[in-house]
Amino acid sequence: MKAFIFDMDGVIIDSEPLHFDVDMETMEHLGFKVTQDDLEKYVGMTNPAMWRLIRVEYGMEQTVEEIISYQLRRKIEELRARDFAPIAGVLSLLAELKQRNLPIALASSSPRIFIEEVLSKFDITDYFASIVSGEEVPSGKPAPDVYLEAARQLGVLPADCVVLEDSRNGVIAAKEAGMRCIGYINIHSGDQDLSRADWIVKAIKDIPLSQL
Template sequence: MRGFIFDMDGVIIDSEPLHFQVEQDVCKKYGVELAEKELESYVGTRARDMWQQIKKTHGATFEVSAVLNEANERKQAYVVSGKVEPISGIKELLAALKNNGYRIGLASSSPRPFIEAVLNSFGISDYFDVVMSGEEVANGKPAPDVYRETAEKLGVQPDACTVLEDAAHGVQAALAAGMRVIGFVNPNSGSQDLSAAHDQVNDIGQIQPQAAEIVIEKNQ
């Protein structure tokens, strides 16, 4: 058995600009000005972990749970509005993986309601054998917990899993889980160091699943 595990934000949905905008707007209500560079440092981590660190760093007085809920509601409303499409090539990659017999998982740091909103909005839920949220494991990325748990539920050994990630924290998590990692260079995810990944792609179409392995086509 071979497995392929997707991150979601910045890989399936080009959502980091949405996250940045909502997080800056919500923080402004509480008198906290967030620079985009600061937000880039949290890409790939769980929202609750991010808000707790922002509160500590800025000495803010907001309740983490209240801010988390408000931000999540805004993001979900935007996704279900139908104004966003999956990243180019994702549906074709999912179909190719399924046709070549891969077990397919999703291991996202986002809350499950947001994950489900994205997958349902894009009509791709049925491709995934396992869907995991980072909120459902003890430690979020860059810890390997969510990737290890996803592989276990897929019934695939970690060293037989390939991960697609756009964030440095996610690459670190997948490597720590003992998996092959493909870094997707998404400019909208900010300045992410993907150099530790085994491969890097600028286009999802470069990833070509075959029955025995995942082949990476070079840029033309």
């Protein structure tokens, strides 16, 4: 391992409940009723990709841009209002990776403004040598683009990177990028198939750094 790449939602911050809540609220605001089960298949995808699919499925009149404008404003409001802390073990993992002089990147499907809000809230921005949003590459997860761009920015071959993910779409993206992947079982991320991951852990502290 020559670099470590984090997903963010469900890995650094336990934000999937926020996303589910606001996405369901957004649908209700627009006149549609959905459940968390309806939304779990979109975990790990970018907002534009998710809403393009939902808009077609439900025959929504609003544009993707109009939907995201409401949704993102509400998500940032909720992020600032709720009492979030980093997921248990994340700060220790970041510190150990830094101690080992391993470059660290973040590759998230969230828009950059949300990423920056999270990292600023936890005061951990300086740990990351590269930050890439899935909205800044041609295709979001499960395509590998966001992970390949993170590796490029770090100057490391994809095969030398290890990724930490909590979603099916994210694991697929990491493996399609040619990287090794740790699947973190986060019960708040819904029913996620992490079977393609090289390792699966139930706690961040269980990540086998010595084997990487």
